Amino acid sequence: MNRGATLLLNHEVRSIEVGDATTTVHTSAGPVETRWVVNAAGLGADILDREFGFERFTVTPRRGELLVYDKLARPLVDKIVLPVPSALGKGVLVSPTIYGNVMLGPQPKTLDDRTATGTSEAGFEFLLSKGAKLMPKLLTEEVTAAYSGLRAAIDHGD
Ligand SMILES: Cc1cc2nc3c(=O)[nH]c(=O)nc-3n(C[C@H](O)[C@H](O)[C@H](O)COP(=O)(O)OP(=O)(O)OC[C@H]3O[C@@H](n4cnc5c(N)ncnc54)[C@H](O)[C@@H]3O)c2cc1C
DSSP: OTTSOOOOOSOOEEEEEEOSSOEEEEETTEEEEESOOOOOOGGGHHHHHHHTTOOOOOEEEEEEEEEEEOGGGGGGOSSOBOOOOBTTBSOOEEEEOTTSOEEEEEEEEEOSOTTOOOOOHHHHHHHHHHHHHHOGGGGGSOEEEEEEEEEEEESSOO
């Protein structure tokens, strides 16, 4: 902002019109004309890529479910505890949070729905079984919340 940038919030990009010298980004709040566009749209990045006339990658939501333990569990965990990684990834880990809680997760699941941020009973059971192996004492502590988030995975390596 100090260098003259303008931040346009609440401008959902709906379509793109590539001209000779500039590109017009059509948004929910009207058109924006610009020389350069950086596509950093996360879960929507492939949709915007197609708006530019490409079809270079497809985003698949990878849901991660996590359990949050009460702050009373924090003395158990002063660093991130990871299992030995497998070919599938780093697996389920136990981690202290900056808020003073402890997290167990994630339980990964590939989905089609880009809005499916719900948690599941299967995810809860899966995380308890993994947590029992990694840090059995943690399971005697109270779970205060469960949440999930969607990671924008694509069909080839970064
Ligand atoms: C459960 C979970 C655990 C994770 N753990 C880790 C970890 O341990 N380490 C790690 O490094 N990363 C982790 N990640 C991944 C990390 O959170 C993401 O890689 C990072 O947030 C991506 O940032 P981004 O700015 O590229 O995209 P995002 O944060 O997704 O931002 C994209 C933005 O684009 C906007 N947008 C989309 N479409 C449009 C449109 N048409 N018009 C206007 N705006 C649009 C969206 O609203 C959003 O605000 C995790 C993710 C999840 C879900």
